[in-house]
Amino acid sequence: MIEAAEKLLAHSDDQDIATRAVCEAVGVTQPRLYRLFGDKRGLLDAVADAGFERYARHKAQLEQTDDPVVDLYAGWDDHMDFAVANPALYQLMFAPRPHSHSQARRHILGLLEASLLRCSAVGALRIDVSHAAQLILSSNVGVALSRIAEPALFDDGLSHRARDAAFGAVLTQPVASATEDPVGDAARQLHSQLTLTGSEALEPAEESLLERWLERIVERSGRARPEKAQG
Amino acid sequence: MIEAAEKLLAHSDDQDIATRAVCEAVGVTQPRLYRLFGDKRGLLDAVADAGFERYARHKAQLEQTDDPVVDLYAGWDDHMDFAVANPALYQLMFAPRPHSHSQARRHILGLLEASLLRCSAVGALRIDVSHAAQLILSSNVGVALSRIAEPALFDDGLSHRARDAAFGAVLTQPVASATEDPVGDAARQLHSQLTLTGSEALEPAEESLLERWLERIVERSGRARPEKAQG
DNA sequence: CGCAGTCATGGATCAATGATACGGCTTGTT
DNA sequence: AACAAGCCGTATCATTGATCCATGACTGCG
Numbered sequence: 008m009i010e011a012a013e014k015l016l017a018h019s020d021d022q023d024i025a026t027r028a029v030c031e032a033v034g035v036t037q038p039r040l041y042r043l044f045g046d047k048r049g050l051l052d053a054v055a056d057a058g059f060e061r062y063a064r065h066k067a068q069l070e071q072t073d074d075p076v077v078d079l080y081a082g083w084d085d086h087m088d089f090a091v092a093n094p095a096l097y098q099l100m101f102a103p104r105p106h107s108h109s110q111a112r113r114h115i116l117g118l119l120e121a122s123l124l125r126c127s128a129v130g131a132l133r134i135d136v137s138h139a140a141q142l143i144l145s146s147n148v149g150v151a152l153s154r155i156a157e158p159a160l161f162d163d164g165l166s167h168r169a170r171d172a173a174f175g176a177v178l179t180q181p182v183a184s185a186t187e188d189p190v191g192d193a194a195r196q197l198h199s200q201l202t203l204t205g206s207e208a209l210e211p212a213e214e215s216l217l218e219r220w221l222e223r224i225v226e227r228s229g230r231a232r233p234e235k236a237q238g
Numbered sequence: 239m240i241e242a243a244e245k246l247l248a249h250s251d252d253q254d255i256a257t258r259a260v261c262e263a264v265g266v267t268q269p270r271l272y273r274l275f276g277d278k279r280g281l282l283d284a285v286a287d288a289g290f291e292r293y294a295r296h297k298a299q300l301e302q303t304d305d306p307v308v309d310l311y312a313g314w315d316d317h318m319d320f321a322v323a324n325p326a327l328y329q330l331m332f333a334p335r336p337h338s339h340s341q342a343r344r345h346i347l348g349l350l351e352a353s354l355l356r357c358s359a360v361g362a363l364r365i366d367v368s369h370a371a372q373l374i375l376s377s378n379v380g381v382a383l384s385r386i387a388e389p390a391l392f393d394d395g396l397s398h399r400a401r402d403a404a405f406g407a408v409l410t411q412p413v414a415s416a417t418e419d420p421v422g423d424a425a426r427q428l429h430s431q432l433t434l435t436g437s438e439a440l441e442p443a444e445e446s447l448l449e450r451w452l453e454r455i456v457e458r459s460g461r462a463r464p465e466k467a468q469g
Numbered sequence: 470c471g472c473a474g475t476c477a478t479g480g481a482t483c484a485a486t487g488a489t490a491c492g493g494c495t496t497g498t499t
Numbered sequence: 500a501a502c503a504a505g506c507c508g509t510a511t512c513a514t515t516g517a518t519c520c521a522t523g524a525c526t527g528c529g
Contacts, residue, residue, distance in 0.1 A: 022336045025486060036508050038489075047487065094334075102333050103325075103387035105253045112388060134399075141384075141396050142403060149380015153372075156334035157343060165372045168365070168407070172373060176403030190431045192410075195366060197424035199358035206421050208458035209451060220440055220448055225366065227439035256515060267479050269518075278516065 008033045008040070009057045012050055016095045026050070051099060052109040058096045059111035062089055066118060075125035076178065082122055083147055083170045090151035098155065101148045116140055123177075131178050139177040146173045191228025194221045239264045239271070240288045243281055247326045257281070282330060283340040289327045290342035293320055297349060306356035307409060313353055314378055314401045321382035329386065332379045347371055354408075359420055361427075362409050370408040377404045425455040 011032040015024045026047055030037050044050040069085055070078045090097040100111040119140045126132045132139060150169045153161045198221040206214060242263040246255045257278055261268050275281040300316055301309045321328040331342040350371045357363045363370060381400045384392045429452040437445060 020336060022334075026488085027486065037487085038508065039506095041488065042506085098334055101383075101387075103253075103329055103383055105251060113391060116391060138393060138396070138399060141392050142400050145380045145384040145392060145396065146377045146400060146403070147380070148384060149376045149378070152332075152334055152383065153343075153376040153379060156332075160344060160347060161372050161376060162369060165369070165376065168369060169373050169377060169404075172377070172404055172407030173400075175407055176399070190428070190435055190437055192361070192364075193424065193428035193431045194437075195358065195363070196361040197421070197428045199355055199363070199367065200421045200424045203355055203359045204421055206425075206455050206458070208455045213451060217448065217451055220444060223439045224437050227437070257517085258515070268516085269477095269479065272517065273477085 008035070008043070009050075009053050012054050013057065013096060016054065016099065017093065019095070022095055022098065048104075048106060049108075051104070052107055054096070055100045055107070055109040055111045058093065058100050059109075059114050062100075062111075062115065063118060065089070070122065075122065075129060076131050076180070079122055079126055079174065079178075080170065082119070083143070083174075084166070086147050087151055087154075087166045090155065094155045097151060102152065112144075116144055119144055126178070131180065133177060133179045142177060143173050188228045191225050194224040194228070197221060198225065239266070239274070240281075240284050243285050244288065244327055247285065247330070248324065250326070253326055253329065279335075279337060280339075282335070283338055285327070286331045286338070286340040286342045289324070289331050290340075290345050293331075293342075293346065294349060296320070301353065306353065306360060307362050310353055310357055310405065310409075311401065313350070314374070314405075315397070317378050318382055318385075318397045321386065325386045328382060333383065343375075347375055350375055357409065359424075361424070364408060364410050373408060374404050422456050422458075425452045428452060429456065 008029065012024060012029045015028055015032060016022070026037060026040055029050070030040050040050065044053055066082065066085060069081060072078050072081070100109065100115075120136050123132060123136045123139050123143075127136055146169055150161070150166055154165070198218060201214065201218060201221075209217065239260065243255060243260045246259055246263060247253070257268060257271055260281070261271050271281065275284055297313065297316060300312060303309050303312070331340070331346075351367050354363060354367045354370050354374075358367055377400055381392070381397055385396070429449060432445065432449060432452075440448060
């Protein structure tokens with residue numbers, strides 16, 4: 008029945024299900040559902056917890072590297088994959104629901120803490136496990152919900168950038184400095200200044216062409232910059 | 239009427255409102271509401287957009303420092319304050335709602351980009367404005383929604399830790415001191431860098447013309463002191 | 470001033486849905 | 500076989516999102 012509810016939820020366009028629909032999808036009556044779950048909220052909690060179990064199973068198959076930091080990176084990406092693959096279920100698990108008794112968030116935080124504990128054991132963690140887990144999970148959820156809510160506003164590369172930002176603040180590994188690309192940095196700064204105030208020294212056509220060139224420089228240097236983490 | 243809807247929403251414990259309740263709180267009939275907003279979703283969109291306007295007004299009163307990075311930090315904290323002060327409205331604005339036409343998220347992203355553009359203009363930004371805005375907003379929303387959903391799981395200091403993590407990934411460590419001629423400074427810096435290392439992104443002819451333009455910008459800003467440095 | 474036409478208005482109502490009461494059936498025990 | 504107990508499902512209620520149609524107000528014309 009939980010499977011049916013999740014299926015209906017995934018296919019419903021307004022992110023809501025009717026208890027009647029769930030019941031007749033399984034072939035049972037409504038009182039049965041209410042004796043089993045007590046409430047519609049109870050049913051949704053059960054669906055959310057079932058979602059966590061699937062999440063945990065999928066994650067258990069994945070995490071077997073001997074480098075805990077690599078596993079951490081894979082965990083973030085896996086989380087994002089889960090979110091985009093099951094947006095409705097993901098919202099059920101991570102969007103605020105009043106009076107929800109689902110333990111999915113707490114359990115996933117526990118999984119993340121376990122993963123971080125391994126990192127901390129090899130000295131890769133800069134702050135304590137609990138705080139790091141909160142930071143990573145909330146950031147990860149924020150990116151996922153933002154992408155679910157309005158994919159047009161949030162870039163495809165956002166997940167990796169946010170991941171590196173969160174991990175950079177949490178892990179002890181040296182953070183790549185921005186001074187590796189001085190040309191790009193200077194071009195970016197000038198581009199912003201021109202956008203903000205303009206310049207009386209150039210004709211409008213010249214300024215427009217200059218801005219295009221600066222964008223090219225920034226883009227080129229962004230590609231050439233050594234991007235360390237992918238996977 | 240929007241105010242009444244928001245008030246009811248804030249006081250409702252299940253994070254939902256009945257169109258009847260809104261109508262009789264204002265003293266109008268239901269068809270009136272449906273001719274005004276077309277839909278319950280339309281009403282909620284209107285409430286969300288009204289929430290953005292309050293957010294924007296509150297923010298406009300705040301942002302007046304001459305250090306854009308300081309303003310950026312204040313903006314994050316202000317965002318969190320808004321979230322904890324108006325949790326229901328905040329969820330309406332930032333939690334995914336199917337088929338929502340609310341522009342609140344887009345507008346707030348625009349405000350953030352404007353704030354970041356000022357940072358980038360003084361060389362405080364390591365990546366481009368749009369990407370930085372996406373990262374900061376999604377992380378901020380994630381922390382806020384997590385705290386709203388389950389305050390017990392997420393520490394009080396999480397907001398500041400996440401803030402520093404996001405900003406640390408986005409800002410350059412040494413903040414360039416504000417000068418009276420930022421365009422000229424940026425142009426001079428880029429000119430020097432191009433002279434030193436060049437750029438593969440431009441053709442030689444383009445690069446040569448770019449250097450002449452940069453010289454013109456530097457010369458002009460050196461001669462005519464820009465007294466109106468506002469944009 | 471009177472009248473027809475147009476349109477907003479709201480009481481009444483429909484349809485969907487969450488939740489439940491009550492009669493009937495199965496099951497186990499004597 | 501008779502009886503008690505518990506589960507099941509039909510039928511139903513209450514709430515709520517959304518809409519229909521008779522009514523009345525306003526406008527423009529004669």
